[in-house]
Amino acid sequence: MRLLKTVHGWLGVIVLPWVILIGLTGLYLNHERLVMGWLEGESYDEAQFDTWPGAKALTVNEARVLAEGLYPGVALTLEDDKTYHGRAAAVFAAGDAQVIVALQTGHYWVKTDLSRVTHAPDGTVLETRTYWEGIFKRLHERGWLTRTFGTWLADITAASMVIFGLSGIILFLMPRLRRRQNRRRVRAATTP
Numbered sequence: 178m179r180l181l182k183t184v185h186g187w188l189g190v191i192v193l194p195w196v197i198l199i200g201l202t203g204l205y206l207n208h209e210r211l212v213m214g215w216l217e218g219e220s221y222d223e224a225q226f227d228t229w230p231g232a233k234a235l236t237v238n239e240a241r242v243l244a245e246g247l248y249p250g251v252a253l254t255l256e257d258d259k260t261y262h263g264r265a266a267a268v269f270a271a272g273d274a275q276v277i278v279a280l281q282t283g284h285y286w287v288k289t290d291l292s293r294v295t296h297a298p299d300g301t302v303l304e305t306r307t308y309w310e311g312i313f314k315r316l317h318e319r320g321w322l323t324r325t326f327g328t329w330l331a332d333i334t335a336a337s338m339v340i341f342g343l344s345g346i347i348l349f350l351m352p353r354l355r356r357r358q359n360r361r362r363v364r365a366a367t368t369p
Contacts, residue, residue, distance in 0.1 A: 178351065185344040188337050195334040202317035205309070213309065221295060221304035223262055223284075232282035232298055240267035240278035243285060247276055261286070 205212040226232065235243070237255070244253050248271040256268040261277045269276045277286040283298035290311050295304040 178348075181344050181347060185341060185348055188341040188344070192334055192337045192341055196338065198316055199334075202313040205313040206317065209310070223264075223295075226264070226279060226282045226284045229282055229284070229297065232284070234281050235267075235278060235283050237267045237280070240280060240285075241269065243278055243283075244269040244271065244276035247287065248272070248274070 241253060241255070244267075245251075251271045253276070254270040256270055256275075258266070258268040260266055261268060261279070264282075265280045267278045267280060269278075273289060275286075275288045277288060279285065284303075285296050285298075287294045287296070291308050293306045293308070294302055295306075297303055
């Protein structure tokens with residue numbers, strides 16, 4: 178029992194962050210609108226791009242130079258997409274990120290699987306949007322944001338939670354079963 182209590186206690190300490198994480202991400206997966214109401218900020222109106230002071234049209238080559246300045250030394254690939262949010266755009270893949278340049282105004286977005294940052298032509302950040310759905314789904318499935326651990330971390334956590342639950346059941350039931358057994362012995366001993 179002492180070993181079981183020790184294992185149960187340490188598993189509880191080790192698994193606790195992931196139990197909380199799985200609970201929170203599960204809440205999101207079941208009640209997306211409720212959770213997003215707390216997390217999402219106000220949206221940015223991209224119609225302002227058309228009247229932006231200092232905005233100027235760019236060619237695809239000028240857009241490439243802009244993207245190369247953001248990701249120096251990274252091989253950029255021009256993707257087939259020609260529009261973004263209803264605007265003519267040059268879309269460049271830069272590893273796990275994309276640089277999307279609005280050709281009519283020079284505004285640009287830096288986009289990953291987890292976020293998108295909107296910039297004015299001078300580089301000023303206009304909006305940062307977090308893709309909470311992707312974050313919560315990855316955390317729920319992997320226990321981690323990147324693929325560094327694959328699903329091993331989530332699998333180890335799941336196995337630990339099973340052991341934690343089973344050991345908790347045993348720790349709960351054993352004293353009660355012992356008490357019941359002791360009461361029967363006392364009754365048997367006191368009954369003539």
